[in-house]
Amino acid sequence: MSRGASSLVGIRDAVTARRASAEHLTAATLARATGLNDALNAFVEIHEEEAIRQARAADARAALGGKGTGASGRLAGVPLALKDNICVAWGRTTCASRMLEDYRSPYHATVVQRLLDAGAVIVGKTNLDQFGMGSSTEHSVFGPTRNPWDPTRTPGGSSGGSAAAVAARIVPAALGSDTGGSIRQPASHCGVVGLKPTYGRVSRYGLVAYASSLDQIGPLATNVRDCAEILSVIAGHDANDATSLRAPVEDFAAGIDAPIEGLTLGVPRQARSESNHPAVTGALAHAEEVFRAHGARVIEVDLPHAAHAIAAYYVIATAEASSNLARFDGVRYGRRAALGSGEGLGALYERSRAEGLGEEVKRRIMLGTFVLSSGYYDAYYLTAQRARRLIRNDYDRAFEQGCRALLMPASPGPAFTLGEKLADPMTMYLEDVYTVGVNLAGLPALTVPAGFAEIPAASGRGASRLPVGIQLIGPALSEGTLLRIGRQFERATAWHEQVPSLIAE
Amino acid sequence: MSATPHTPAGEVGKSAVPGHAHLPAETVRRVARLSRLRLSDTEIESARSHLASILGHVSTLHTLDLRGVEPMTGVGGAGTIVGGGGVDADGAMIAPPRDDVPGPILPTEMLMRLAPDTDAPFIRVPKVLRDSGEGGGP
Numbered sequence: 001m002s003r004g005a006s007s008l009v010g011i012r013d014a015v016t017a018r019r020a021s022a023e024h025l026t027a028a029t030l031a032r033a034t035g036l037n038d039a040l041n042a043f044v045e046i047h048e049e050e051a052i053r054q055a056r057a058a059d060a061r062a063a064l065g066g067k068g069t070g071a072s073g074r075l076a077g078v079p080l081a082l083k084d085n086i087c088v089a090w091g092r093t094t095c096a097s098r099m100l101e102d103y104r105s106p107y108h109a110t111v112v113q114r115l116l117d118a119g120a121v122i123v124g125k126t127n128l129d130q131f132g133m134g135s136s137t138e139h140s141v142f143g144p145t146r147n148p149w150d151p152t153r154t155p156g157g158s159s160g161g162s163a164a165a166v167a168a169r170i171v172p173a174a175l176g177s178d179t180g181g182s183i184r185q186p187a188s189h190c191g192v193v194g195l196k197p198t199y200g201r202v203s204r205y206g207l208v209a210y211a212s213s214l215d216q217i218g219p220l221a222t223n224v225r226d227c228a229e230i231l232s233v234i235a236g237h238d239a240n241d242a243t244s245l246r247a248p249v250e251d252f253a254a255g256i257d258a259p260i261e262g263l264t265l266g267v268p269r270q271a272r273s274e275s276n277h278p279a280v281t282g283a284l285a286h287a288e289e290v291f292r293a294h295g296a297r298v299i300e301v302d303l304p305h306a307a308h309a310i311a312a313y314y315v316i317a318t319a320e321a322s323s324n325l326a327r328f329d330g331v332r333y334g335r336r337a338a339l340g341s342g343e344g345l346g347a348l349y350e351r352s353r354a355e356g357l358g359e360e361v362k363r364r365i366m367l368g369t370f371v372l373s374s375g376y377y378d379a380y381y382l383t384a385q386r387a388r389r390l391i392r393n394d395y396d397r398a399f400e401q402g403c404r405a406l407l408m409p410a411s412p413g414p415a416f417t418l419g420e421k422l423a424d425p426m427t428m429y430l431e432d433v434y435t436v437g438v439n440l441a442g443l444p445a446l447t448v449p450a451g452f453a454e455i456p457a458a459s460g461r462g463a464s465r466l467p468v469g470i471q472l473i474g475p476a477l478s479e480g481t482l483l484r485i486g487r488q489f490e491r492a493t494a495w496h497e498q499v500p501s502l503i504a505e
Numbered sequence: 506m507s508a509t510p511h512t513p514a515g516e517v518g519k520s521a522v523p524g525h526a527h528l529p530a531e532t533v534r535r536v537a538r539l540s541r542l543r544l545s546d547t548e549i550e551s552a553r554s555h556l557a558s559i560l561g562h563v564s565t566l567h568t569l570d571l572r573g574v575e576p577m578t579g580v581g582g583a584g585t586i587v588g589g590g591g592v593d594a595d596g597a598m599i600a601p602p603r604d605d606v607p608g609p610i611l612p613t614e615m616l617m618r619l620a621p622d623t624d625a626p627f628i629r630v631p632k633v634l635r636d637s638g639e640g641g642g643p
Contacts, residue, residue, distance in 0.1 A: 106615045199580040213579040239603050243579075311563045322540065329541070331630055336621035344631045350543035362542055363555050366533070369540045370556065371563075383566050385576030390569065392577060426558050442580030 008078050008172040008226035012119075015077030018062050022077025026055035026121050029079040033123060033170050039151060039502070042164040044084050044142045045091050046124040051079070054121040061119065074233055076119035081165045081174040083158075084125035085132055086217065087206040088112050095208050096130045096140035099334045099356030109206020110241070111175060111217050111234045118233045123171060126161025130358040131325065132179055132210040134158050135431040136421065137186070139360045144418055147190060148500040150464040153415040156186030156431075159220065163190040166220050169503055173221035173230055177207055179214045180313055181410075181435025184447040184471055187220050188410035191449045191467030193486065193496060194220045195227045198476045199442035200245035202231075203238035211320035212243075214313075214439040223496050224448065224486040228252035231479060247477050255480060256487045261295030263485070265472075266403035270306040271434065277413035279453030283468045284409055287450050290492050291407070291485075301398040301406065305390045306437055310429060312391060313436035315371050315384035322368030325361065328353060363425060392441040399475045405485055406473040409434050414453040414466035438473055445473040446482040449495035467495070528557045 014020035033046050058077035066073045082088065085095045087105035089112075094100045108116070115122065129139040137145040137160025145160045147153040148168040155164040159176025163186035166174050176183040178196035187194025195218045202217045209215060219230035229252075236249040267288065272281070288298050330336035330352025337351035357365070371380035398406055412433060421428040438445045450470040457463040474482045490496045533553045537544045544552065613626070622629040 103619070106611050106619070305569070308566055308569060311566050314559055315563055315566075326541075330621065332616075332628060333619035333621070339631060345633050346541075347543075348631055349541040353541055354543040357542070359551075362540075362544070362548075363552060365540045365542065366536050366552055367556060367559060370536045370560075373536070373539060379567075380560075380563060382576055383569075383571060384563075385578060386571040386574040387566050387569055389574055389577035390571075424558075425555055426562060429559070429562075440577075 006172065007223060008075070008221060008229055011078050011172060012074070012076050012229075015058060015062055016066065016073055020077070022055040022058040022062070022121060023052060025077060026051050026079055026123065029123050029171060033081075033165070036168055036170060036502075039146065040148060040164050040168060041143055041145045042126055042161045042168065042170065043081070043124045044094060044096065044127050044140075044161065047091050047122060050090050051121050051123045054116070058119050058121060072118045072233075074118040074229065075115060077121060078119070078173070079121045079123045079171050080115060081124055081126050081162055081171045082112065082122060083128050083162050083174070083176045085128060085177060085208040085210075086112060086175060087208070088122065088125070091125065093125070093208065094141075095132075096128050096142055097356060097358060097361070098141055099328050099353075100208075101141065101335070103334060105206070107206065110203035110238045112206065114234050120233075126159070126165055126174060128161055129158035129182075130361050131208065131321075132158045132177055132182055132215075133321070133360050133364050135181070135185060135428050136416070137161060138418065138422060139358055141358065146418070147415045147466075148502055149191065149466050150415065152461065153417050153464070153466070154189070156189035156411070156415060158182040158186075159194075160186045162220050163187055163192055163194070166190070166192045166222060167500060169222070169499060173219055173226050175217055175230075175234075176220050177210075177215055177217050178439065179210050179216075180317060180439050181432045183218050183220060184410045184435050184445060184469070185431060187447040188469030188471075189415040189467070191469070191495070191498065191500075192220050192222055193224050193227050193449070193490075194218065194447045195231060195479065195483070196438065196445050197231060197235065197479055198245070198444040199439075200243050201235050201247070201444070201477070201479065203234075203236075203241040203244045205238055205240035209324040211317040212324060213320060214317055216439075224446070224483055224490055225253060225256055227446070228256055228483045231483075235479075245477075250480055252480055252483055256484050258484055259295070260291070260485055260488045262297070263295075263404050264297045264299060264402045265291055265485070266299055266301035266398050266401065266406045268301055268303045268306065268398070268406055268408055270303050271408035273412065275412055276409060277453060277468070279451060279468050280409045280411070280413060283451035283470055284407070287407060287470050287489065290489060294488055294492060298407070299401070299403070301401060301403060303391075303394040303398065303437070305387065305394050308387050309391055309437040309440060310433055312384040312387040313432070313440060314367065314429060315380050316388060316440070318364040318368030319372050319381050320368070322365045322372060325357070325365055328356060330356070360425065388440045391437050395437070395441045395443060395473070395475075404474065404478070404481055408471055408473070410447040410469040410471040411435070414455070414468050417461075434471070443473055443476060444479045444482055445471050446479075446486045447471045448486045448489055449498075450489075450493070451495060452498075467498070528553055528560070
């Protein structure tokens with residue numbers, strides 16, 4: 001098997017200059033996606049026919065020199081994968097659920113249309129925790145995705161399929177969605193770059209909603225520059241999403257190599273937790289050194305309410321989920337349960353939902369219903385919304401101290417083993433301790449590879465070498481700055497160039 | 506903090522006291538009904554233990570001093586949209602409401618193909634009103 005995809009920019013330039021054929025590249029990508037799926041289960045559907053058709057169109061446009069084709073060509077011939085909660089007008093959009101196992105979206109999500117307009121080739125849909133609810137990609141009706149660095153471990157989640165597909169160099173980049181860390185934590189666990197944009201930066205039209213005030217689509221890629229290319233294509237106002245921002249969209253790749261000298265970075269006191277894995281502690285300390293060596297000033301800041309982020313998140317996200325997922329009632333689309341004679345509409349709702357929704361989704365719907373219910377609304381939902389403001393204020397104060405970005409772990413540890421956190425959902429929720437605050441505050445954040453954890457062999461399990469990431473968090477609409485800081489970091493460290501051993505096999 | 510429980514019709518339990526180590530199974534059954542989920546007794550018990558655990562963690566929010574703190578409903582501040590857009594309190598640029606003109610819509614036949622049971626041009630569902638006058642609905 002080949003070593004897999006090169007960089008997005010490399011492919012785009014080669015296809016545009018007709019040094020490479022998008023069709024050949026796509027055929028190789030499809031073969032690699034299929035060949036590795038038994039081992040990784042990263043894809044839930046591969047779109048061979050459509051992908052080849054798009055690739056031929058990209059080659060045809062390149063032959064015309066891109067003129068008069070109406071396409072920007074920014075992603076000409078670039079094979080991409082999409083998390084399977086993003087609607088595409090061919091194939092299925094399942095959200096890894098029984099409820100939508102045969103759902104065929106009648107339209108493209110706005111991000112999909114923008115990728116296609118830029119010349120991208122969509123090769124398939126990737127696995128996820130059902131409806132985005134989970135941190136391990138184990139809550140999927142298609143079975144778990146496996147981590148390319150160690151197939152006995154999870155890739156993180158919920159965008160675990162996208163992270164694994166990029167880490168295994170099947171595709172140079174993929175889209176995920178991030179409601180509480182679902183791009184950044186799997187990026188960290190799989191040793192790739194992941195960006196959660198500012199809330200409203202990227203249209204959510206055509207993203208199956210989990211928690212509407214927190215959800216945001218973003219890219220995962222093998223390097224920061226490629227993330228910037230994707231963001232430049234998918235960002236921007238969309239009349240079909242009332243929460244999308246009218247902020248101007250810069251060319252995020254243009255200023256990415258500018259130096260970071262003189263810039264101030266803040267490390268939250270709360271990020272230096274004793275419960276962090278030693279490799280995470282080490283990666284954070286090393287990152288601080290790297291940034292100082294590049295002329296940045298690193299100061300300590302305080303996020304006094306950070307410890308309350310998980311509690312506030314699991315009230316707000318589940319409340320919104322209970323409302324959003326009420327649409328899955330077995331009437332207009334999705335799974336409908338077979339009813340016995342004499343059973344009415346109530347039974348149709350209750351049985352279709354019981355059959356169609358997974359255990360974790362049911363848990364979250366019930367928690368959300370509980371915190372919104374009469375008698376508990378003030379004590380839980382309103383309290384969480386007030387805590388959310390305090391969490392947002394903490395970030396604002398840190399930025400007012402002059403920090404252009406905050407530096408902290410993306411996850412307290414490296415990838416955990418399959419099944420390890422399934423028995424107790426609370427331990428799974430604590431995976432998100434460093435990520436949920438960013439969604440509550442609506443801020444952009446970038447995860448970059450920052451080192452490795454060497455796990456010695458123990459009790460029948462071989463030794464493994466697992467990537468760990470750090471994340472950079474910035475004020476609203478500061479993606480350009482975050483990408484620039486991340487780019488300097490990866491140039492200095494080259495952690496992102498290391499690949500799992502299965503690549504070389 | 507306005508954590509005072511009130512007891513209008515439709516409440517799911519008697520107590521809004523945080524902690525919930527002894528969340529009653531009846532409360533969980535009520536929540537399942539409100540969620541339109543038919544659960545077995547085993548599932549109810551598993552949900553009860555999970556809800557008690559997460560609510561125990563969530564109750565740490567009650568240690569915060571939240572007097573005078575406005576609830577944050579979202580990031581863009583939907584309330585600021587009225588008035589033609591602009592920049593909200595958090596510095597985000599809010600789009601003005603779009604013009605109220607009809608746009609393209611998806612063809613009815615395409616949407617009907619997604620429905621589990623149809624009797625064109627309608628989607629078929631079980632009877633809501635019974636001959637006995639008893640509702641089959643929720």
